[in-house]
Amino acid sequence: MLGRTASSLFWMSRYVERSENMARLVDVGYRISLLPGVGNSSHRGDWASTLVSAGCDGGFFQRYDEISDRNVINYMIFDETNPSSVRCCLHTARNNARSVRTAMTREMWESLNTTWIEFSEVKPHLMTRNRLPSFLDWIKERSMLFRGALLGTILRNDTFYFSQLGAFIERADNTARILDVKYHILLPQNETVGGGIDSYQWSTILRSVSAHRSYRWIYRDSTPKPWNVAEFLILRREMPRSLTHCYGWLNDSLEGLEQLYGERAATASDIARATFDCLRGGDMNAIFAEGLHEFLSSFINRNNMLTNALHADYNFA
Numbered sequence: 001m002l003g004r005t006a007s008s009l010f011w012m013s014r015y016v017e018r019s020e021n022m023a024r025l026v027d028v029g030y031r032i033s034l035l036p037g038v039g040n041s042s043h044r045g046d047w048a049s050t051l052v053s054a055g056c057d058g059g060f061f062q063r064y065d066e067i068s069d070r071n072v073i074n075y076m077i078f079d080e081t082n083p084s085s086v087r088c089c090l091h092t093a094r095n096n097a098r099s100v101r102t103a104m105t106r107e108m109w110e111s112l113n114t115t116w117i118e119f120s121e122v123k124p125h126l127m128t129r130n131r132l133p134s135f136l137d138w139i140k141e142r143s144m145l146f147r148g149a150l151l152g153t154i155l156r157n158d159t160f161y162f163s164q165l166g167a168f169i170e171r172a173d174n175t176a177r178i179l180d181v182k183y184h185i186l187l188p189q190n191e192t193v194g195g196g197i198d199s200y201q202w203s204t205i206l207r208s209v210s211a212h213r214s215y216r217w218i219y220r221d222s223t224p225k226p227w228n229v230a231e232f233l234i235l236r237r238e239m240p241r242s243l244t245h246c247y248g249w250l251n252d253s254l255e256g257l258e259q260l261y262g263e264r265a266a267t268a269s270d271i272a273r274a275t276f277d278c279l280r281g282g283d284m285n286a287i288f289a290e291g292l293h294e295f296l297s298s299f300i301n302r303n304n305m306l307t308n309a310l311h312a313d314y315n316f317a
Contacts, residue, residue, distance in 0.1 A: 002160045003315030008096040009159055010316065013150070014166035015093035016112065019086045020143035021174040024074050025054050028178070028208040030132060032201055033069065044146055047072045052212060053181040056084055073132065078124040086139055090116050094182045103159045107149040115142040158260055165310060172246035173303050175209065179233050180296040209233065211240045212308060223291045228250040231284045243299060247276040250306070265313035275299070 029050030047067045051057040056075065059082055064071045077086045094116045097109060119139075127135065147167070154160050182205050202224035206212040211232065215221070218236065219228045237244045250272045258264045287295045310316065 007316035009162040010166035012096035013163040017170040019089035023139040056203035082223035105153040161253040166245040244279040
């Protein structure tokens with residue numbers, strides 16, 4: 001496969017995943033903003049943490065003078081100047097898909113193309129607070145439809161593996177960012193990490209990654225505990241959005257490419273294997289002793305290093 005084709009497949013899946021993640025982050029910010037302020041938190045602080053989690057805070061303040069529901073929602077969903085907005089993610093994913101139509105199945109292309117067409121018909125000024133939750137659900141459902149089409153129709157060849165690499169690198173990045181922001185921006189200043197905090201906010205975080213029910217199945221907690229939430233989203237491989245689960249898939253995909261091509265992508269494979277081994281053998285006591293923020297920041301850097309290594313090893317155009 002040409003490096004240009006591999007790159008398009010990688011970024012196609014990554015941007016579809018990012019569109020879903022942006023919808024999840026907006027959903028978290030929206031639901032938390034409905035609550036009265038807790039401690040030093042406020043509605044403005046809730047939305048600010050959402051922007052930081054998405055990595056959109058710098059660009060936002062170049063466009064807007066103040067944080068408000070409408071400004072943040074517009075910037076994260078519809079703004080064409082924000083390369084991570086849902087609109088730009090879907091547009092970029094579709095363009096990448098169009099350039100590799102022959103490597104995709106009809107179901108994959110139609111799910112993505114239809115999503116873009118229907119999204120383009122939505123008028124941002126008509127997106128009221130009442131309509132927002134159902135619209136965000138629609139975005140998430142369309143991402144799941146694309147992923148279902150990919151998993152259900154594509155051959156387990158290099159098209160599949162490069163698509164998986166893009167999706168799980170993006171998913172791991174999102175889980176790490178939302179967990180980091182929750183602990184270190186939303187956590188009230190008079191709380192210690194792992195201490196008591198409003199259970200509704202933690203439940204909202206779990207719902208943002210479709211993990212509320214599965215968390216309760218594992219931990220049997222009537223109210224989510226920050227320590228357990230961190231463990232669930234970092235170390236529990238059975239949780240499909242956890243860091244460990246994502247890196248399990250990333251290693252499997254790299255091993256699949258190695259078997260297919262008869263050659264190992266040394267740098268990328270080494271980074272992915274070392275990260276997976278660190279997570280698989282991880283212990284929350286050690287992570288908190290190191291510092292959760294420091295651990296997650298290091299993870300995000302390693303995740304970015306893996307992306308750069310993939311570009312170099314497979315000659316992404």
